[in-house]
Amino acid sequence: MSVNAEASNRVVAAPASGAKSRKKGLFSELKRNRVLYAMFIPIAVYFIIFAYIPMAGIIMAFKDFNYRDGIFGSPWNGFANFEYFFKSGKAFLVTRNTIIYNVIFLTCYTVFSILAAVFISEITRKWFKKISQTMMFLPYFISWVTVSAFVYNFLNYEYGIVNKMLAHFSIAPLDIYSNTSYWYFLLPFLYVWKWVGYGSVLYLAAIVGIDQEVYEAATIDGATRFQKITRITLPLLKPTMIILILLGLGRIMRGEFDMFYQLIGNNGTLMDATDIIDTLAFRSLVGSADFGMASAVGVYQSVLTLIIILTANWLVRRYDKDQALF
Amino acid sequence: MKKNSMLLLVLLFTMLVASACGNNNNSNSPNASVSDSSNTSTSTSKPDNSKEVKLVGYLLGEAPKGMPDVLAALNEKLKKDINATLELNYIGWGDVAAKYPLILASGEDVDFVFAADWNFYVSEANKGAFMPLDLEKMKQLMPKYVAKQDPAAFTAATVNGEAYMIPTTTPDRKVSVAVIRKDIMEKVGLTEVKSIAELEPYFAEIKKNYPDMIPLNLDNQFDLPTPYQYLVNDKFNYPGAPIDSGDPLGQGITYDMADATGKMITMTDEPMLSAQKYAATIMKDWYDKGYVNKNPYSNKTRSKDNFCEGKSGVAFGNSIDIASVMSSCKAKGIDTYLIPTLGLDGKSGMSSWTANGISIPASSKNADRTMQALDLIMEDESYVNLVYFGIEGKNYSVTADGKLGLPEGVTSEDNTYPPDAAGFWFVDKDYFKPMAEWTDEYIQHHDQIPSYLTDYQYNGFTFNSEKVKTEVATLKNVSSQYASPIYVGIVKDVDSAFATLADKLKAAGIDKVKAEVEAQASAFLANKG
Amino acid sequence: MQSMRDNNKLNASPVFTTISYTLVGLIALICLIPFIVLVAGSFSSETSVLRDGYWFWPRELSLDAYQFIFRYPGDVLQAYKVSLIITVVGTAVSLFISSMTAYVLCRKELKYRNGLTFFLFFTTLFSGGLAPFYIWISKNLHMQNTYLVLILAPMFNVMYILILRAFIQGSVPEPLIESAKIDGAGDLRIFLQMVLPLTKPALASIGVFTALAYWNDWWTAMMFTSKESLVPLQYLLYKMLSSINLTGAMAQHIQAADQPKETFKLAMTVIATGPVVLVFPFVQRYFVSGITIGAVKG
Structure with missing residues (x-):
């Protein structure tokens, strides 16, 4: 424990040196840390070329794009590209759904990933550890199209395996695809199922990254395994958890389009409960190839995400400066 | 975001095809059929083909395995007839919704591209993707095609007063x-x-x-x-x-x-x-x-x-x-x-003409030669058989009763150039022969189709x-x-x-x-x- | 490290151990079962899947789906090769630069580090969208049909850089770096000799994710290549799948109904996943055994 405590003490002291350099301005800062800035150059160049320059195209959301005039020459049309989304009368509903589903997903994903990682790390038999972890990774490879085929095979009304079994015990068949309540459980379940192996790898890496001397010291002090988890492992996972949650919030307006589209599709009976921003946009723009309208929803999502992430980051900053994203 | 909007677009394709099968749908505004703006036609009688050109085309689907051989044969014919060769690219079925508009938007060097009303034709034409066609010029460069085509087809292809598509002469009979x-x-x-x-x-x-x-x-x-x-x-x-x-x-x-x-x-x-x-x-x-x-x-x-x-x-x-x-x-x-x-x-x-056609992108530098090539590919029997069914004796054979079958030793699974697969759906289908494997029930239906089809007021x-x-x-x-x-x-x-x-x-x-x-x-x- | 494992065994509690094994075993099983169904389905005949649905073992053994994929084995092998090259080169470069960036971003003496972080993070929120990206890459940079675009376009994920930053903050103690600096070590050397070894588990996990992203990326190839020699495995499979599904709509002449459709989807997952499952255990050792900072200090 001592090493980490020491580390965080230093962290508090660090900004002092930053304050000193502020007086000397940009040039001396660049000169003083020239090696560090030089190490940042490759990534900066990459993102300028592959992200910032094409980002200028975002103005398409406010333009009536045509090929003759190109992206910059096409006439402006204000917010006309946004209209179809807000006029649908469902803008609020889908925004709310998107946020709610993502919050549920993020929570379940975090809890189960941590649980899985902690328990995997407790397993001493290497072969069991390796094999079980590999197995948890398998769902990641099964695309949502295939998942949806399986789910249909398993749950459909006429010849789904579940209903066949129920019929065996003379229980009335379930009509899962016309009933929203099942999906509030099914969707998070499938989400966790698909991503738990992926998420647990990160948390496991964090656990493994904890200095083993800390555990040894605790063992000498007579701590039980349970105590070691609650007093050492979990607190030390907190920074990883916070960063992963913050990054998860960065995707809160998007959400697993493929999952909703493949599993639910255009199911009118489930729609109010399962419609998210991406599915609404998809349904409305199917077959029209309108770049402006497609990027308009993107802009809406980006702006909302920016607000959410800045707020969350600000909150984290107030609580602990070092764990904030920026 | 990048990936997300793509997914969105990519998934559009399934729906597209659904609507393609649906019916002769949709769109557009009337006015003159084909513009007779005469700003271009400088050569009066015979087109000048002295300079050899390579025409780049985009079709939908997947190049069949036997494409190189067929293309070589096709280029040999084209070289002889109009001093041009083709380079063919394919936009995969799964990529159409994402890639088709982008290829046109980027103004790449493309001389012809598959076009269809179910495949963004009107919206792309609206955005200025295609070159407007001039009927006078077409008469000169595509004589066989113009002779065969119903003038109503040009009306059907008209968007904002100009025709941007060379529609098939034989709309699907279905x-x-x-x-x-x-x-x-x-x-x-x-x-x-x-x-x-x-x-x-x-x-x-x-x-x-x-x-x-x-x-x-x-x-x-x-x-x-x-x-x-x-x-x-x-x-x-x-x-x-x-x-x-x-x-x-x-x-x-x-x-x-x-x-x-x-x-x-x-x-x-x-x-x-x-x-x-x-x-x-x-x-x-x-x-x-x-x-x-x-x-x-x-x-x-x-x-x-x-x-x-x-x-x-x-x-x-x-x-x-x-x-x-x-x-x-x-x-x-x-x-x-x-x-x-x-x-x-x-x-x-009846199906609309515009369900299958070819457009010339606005960026094409070889529009004249492209039209000549298309005239041959669409309306010349030897070309039609080559691009649609491949090489005779290798990809298809004609049975004694005039039906199309496979040559000895070739099965439909290992035929390297299966019919329909190469994306030339806009050629003149009147040259097609019936297939040997069709069932009697189907042939009966097939023969009846023309009697079912009727023209109607809003056709086109x-x-x-x-x-x-x-x-x-x-x-x-x-x-x-x-x-x-x-x-x-x-x-x-x-x-x-x-x-x-x-x-x-x-x-x-x-x-x-x-x-x-x-x-x-x-x-x-x-x-x- | 050896002592650590012994210690853990010393005060092992049987109840706790049982819970761990059961729970992990259970989750693993839930994850495994659908995959078994998938593999079984891929070895079934198309007819039996359409008629009887999926099951834990093939009800009618058939290799049709695989035969269909390997109709032209040269194409598949070439695609494996392309995928392999992209994945190996891309992951190596990406991992190195990402971790270097992560190191820079957690140096406290850097006045603008928050600004730099935001510079990176902003790109995850806003993007110009598909059309400008496509036009810029293919028309202005002329990168279509090159290995370069396949490697560069999916190269960096800002999330991973920030995760690496958090890991470095968590597992490389500040005093260690400070003392190395006092000893006269430059930042590059500290990064190479201290940070990299100490963040091995994190590098391994981010490496796995990056490699998977490359391996599964069909999108870049779809957008920017038209040459057969540059088609990676996932894109090849994706192309096969979409042509099976859609050429039927245009086909009056093909016997399209006999192509394996449902089983193809399953077989393609098996083909694409197989190599990854084989390689994964080699990376796993970095998650299995821990890190002792003392080892690097010396």
């Missing part, structure tokens, strides 16, 4: 069909079926004695609205998809194909409303009786794909794609019966949704939520479902769309004379 099993028909004493509305006893028999089969086992895209549409057709001749969006799942503006006044109505207006209610009541009855699968929205297997496996009582499709289903059922020992879906007058509207009318694209998007969205349960028969009460639908459509701006459709439609009729 009607929507339903295929059922002869053995079950005989059991319930059905001998002739004109409409699927008569299939009630057939369904009841399946429900009772075939536990693994679902009478109407619908998938979530193509089949979902299909039986409903067939039923509507019993009462009201309409083009199958609303004219504004062309989406077979959508509700919007339509017209009575038999009505000489050409009046446009919304789909919740009479007499369409009664026809819809008639169909909806039957579907609800069937759904309640368990004739329809309960969850079509999540089923991705089309009925025509599991019909021969005995999972589905009816296979839905059209004259073209049903051929292989009938052949493979026969191989499994199942005899089939084909029901063409015709209107009240026993006719079906394409709606340009540019001015009302917000409303069209909202209508699509409303339809998938409030209309699709009606198609399947899930609704609790038919009348109230239509009342809700009508309200939602009104709120989505259907009246504005209707006004725009009416304006373009009357201009189209006036122009047609």
Whole structure:
């Protein structure tokens, strides 16, 4: 424990040196840390070329794009590209759904990933550890199209395996695809199922990254395994958890389009409960190839995400400066 | 975001094809057929082909394995005839929605590209992707084509007063069909079926004695609205998809194909409303009786794909794609019966010319030579056979009775250049010979198709949704939520479902769309004379 | 490290151990079962899948789907090769630069580090969208049909850089760096000799994710290549799948109904996943055994 405590003490002291350099301005800062800035150059160049320059195209959301005039020459049309989304009368509903589903997903994903990682790390038999972890990774490879085929095979009304079994015990068949309540459980379940192996790898890496001397010291002090988890492992996972949650919030307006589209599709009976921003946009723009309208929803999502992430980051900053994203 | 918007676009493709099969949909505005602006034609008689050029083209699908050989043969002919060679690129089926508009938007060096009304033709033309065509020039450079083509085809290809597409001279000859099993028909004493509305006893028999089969086992895209549409057709001749969006799942503006006044109505207006209610009541009855699968929205297997496996009582499709289903059922020992879906007058509207064609991108530098090449590829028999069926003796052979078969030792699986696969669907299909493997039942249907097809008032009318694209998007969205349960028969009460639908459509701006459709439609009729 | 494992065994509690094994075993099983169904399905005949659905073992053994994929074995092998090259080169470069960036971003003496972080993070929120990206890459940079675009376009994920930053903050103690600096070590050397070894588990996990992203990326190839020699495995499979599904719509002449459709989807997952499952255990050792800072200090 001592090493980490020491580390965080230093962290508090660090900004002092930053304050000193502020007086000397940009040039001396660049000169003083020239090696560090030089190490940042490759990534900066990459993102300028592959992200910032094409980002200028975002103005398409406010333009009536045509090929003759190109992206910059096409006439402006204000917010006309946004209209179809807000006029649908469902803008609020889908925004709310998107946020709610993502919050549920993020929570379940975090809890189960941590649980899985902690328990995997407790397993001493290497072969069991390796094999079980590999197995948890398998769902990641099964695309949502295939998942949806399986789910249909398993749950459909006429010849789904579940209903066949129920019929065996003379229980009335379930009509899962016309009933929203099942999906509030099914969707998070499938989400966790698909991503738990992926998420647990990160948390496991964090656990493994904890200095083993800390555990040894605790063992000498007579701590039980349970105590070691609650007093050492979990607190030390907190920074990883916070960063992963913050990054998860960065995707809160998007959400697993493929999952909703493949599993639910255009199911009118489930729609109010399962419609998210991406599915609404998809349904409305199917077959029209309108770049402006497609990027308009993107802009809406980006702006909302920016607000959410800045707020969350600000909150984290107030609580602990070092764990904030920026 | 990058990935997300792509996914979105990429997934569009499945829907696209669904609408492609749907009907002769949609769009556009009238006016002059082909512009006779004479700014270009400098050469008067014979085109100057002294400089060799390479023409770059984009088609849809996948280059067949045998393409290099066929292309070599094709280039040899082209080099000799017009001193040009081709470079062919393919946009994969899964990539069309994402890549097709981008290739045009980026202004790459492309000389010709596949174009179709179901594949963004109108919206791309609106954005200035294609070069306007000049009829005078075409007469000179594409003599065979112009001689064969119906002038109405150019009207059909017109967007904002200019034609941007060289449509096929032979629109697809197809009607929507339903295929059922002869053995079950005989059991319930059905001998002739004109409409699927008569299939009630057939369904009841399946429900009772075939536990693994679902009478109407619908998938979530193509089949979902299909039986409903067939039923509507019993009462009201309409083009199958609303004219504004062309989406077979959508509700919007339509017209009575038999009505000489050409009046446009919304789909919740009479007499369409009664026809819809008639169909909806039957579907609800069937759904309640368990004739329809309960969850079509999540089923991705089309009925025509599991019909021969005995999972589905009816296979839905059209004259073209049903051929292989009938052949493979026969191989499994199942005899089939084909029901063409015709209107009240026993006719079906012919397919539009613009469902298959070629456009020249605005960025092309070799438009003249491209037109000459296309004239040969589309209308010269030796070229047509080469690009469509490959090399004779290697990819196909002609049987003694004039049918197309495979050469000795080649099976349909290892044929390196299977027919239909190379993306040349716009060539003159009058040169095609019948296939040796077609079933008798199918050949009979195939021969009858021309007698079913009829011209109609709005044939070639394409709606340009540019001015009302917000409303069209909202209508699509409303339809998938409030209309699709009606198609399947899930609704609790038919009348109230239509009342809700009508309200939602009104709120989505259907009246504005209707006004725009009416304006373009009357201009189209006036122009047609 | 050896002592650590012994210690853990010393005060092992049987109840706790049982819970761990059961729980992990259970989750693993839930994850495994669908995959077994998938593999079984891929070895079934198309007819039996359409008729009887999926099951835990093939009800009618058939290799049709695999035969279909390997109709032209040269194409598949070439695609494996392309995927392999992209994945190996891309992951190596990406991992190195990402971790270097992460190191820079957690140096407290850097006045603008928050600004730099935001510079990176902003790109995850806003993007110009598809069309500008496509036009810029293919028309202005002329990168289509090169290995370069396949490697560069999916190269960096800002999330991973920030995760690496958090890991470095968590597992490389500040005093260690400070003392190395006092000893006269430059930042590059500290990064190479201290940070990299100490963040091995994190590098391994981010490496796995990056490699998977490359391996599964069909999108870049779809957008920017038209040459057969540059088609990676996933894109090849994706192309096969979409052509099976859609050529039927245009086909009056093909016997399309006999192509394996459902089983193809399953077989393609097996083909694409197989190599990854084989390689994964080699990376796993970095998650299995821990890190002792003392080892690097010396």
